[in-house]
Amino acid sequence: MLAREIESGRLTEEKISGMATPDALTALxxxxxxxxxxxxVVLLRGLGRLDVFPPGDAGVSRGLRELLHLEPGASVxxxxxxxxDYRGYLYFCSLGNNLLAKSLIHPAPLTPQVPP
Numbered sequence: 001m002l003a004r005e006i007e008s009g010r011l012t013e014e015k016i017s018g019m020a021t022p023d024a025l026t027a028l029x030x031x032x033x034x035x036x037x038x039x040x041v042v043l044l045r046g047l048g049r050l051d052v053f054p055p056g057d058a059g060v061s062r063g064l065r066e067l068l069h070l071e072p073g074a075s076v077x078x079x080x081x082x083x084x085d086y087r088g089y090l091y092f093c094s095l096g097n098n099l100l101a102k103s104l105i106h107p108a109p110l111t112p113q114v115p116p
Contacts, residue, residue, distance in 0.1 A: 001032040002042070013047065021051055050088035053080045063094030 005011035011031075016024050021043065028039035040054035054060065064076040080087050099105040 002028070002034050002038070005031060016043075017047060021049055024049075025052075044088045044091060051085040053083075053087040053091055057091075059098070060091055060094045063098050064090060067093060067097050 002011075011027075016027065019027060024043055025036065025039050028034050028042060029036055037054045037056055040052045043049040044052045044054065061076050064070075064079065065072065065074055068076070068079055070076065070079075076090075080090055083090055096105065100107065
């Protein structure tokens with residue numbers, strides 16, 4: 001339904017961008033088949049709203065627990081809330097940590113590499 005709304009022009013990036021985050025979440029979740037997680041990911045990854053953290057993402061929560069050295073199964077809600085309007089960064093940190101752990105990306109060198 002989200003794709004149809006965008007394709008038809010009834011929902012545009014400009015419309016959503018002009019809304020406060022809570023209003024944008026409401027507008028998106030009112031669409032059939034769009035839940036809070038999907039709406040949050042659209043706002044965070046699609047529109048760069050860093051004040052959004054997709055709730056209920058088990059993989060991201062697991063990654064955050066690892067990064068924050070929390071017990072398995074511990075809630076990450078407090079840590080997420082402490083980041084306030086920048087909580088979306090935690091989502092990306094968790095994803096990056098997962099990619100590092102799988103050797104799909106590599107850390108930058110500690111000292112800049114100067115070409116010979």
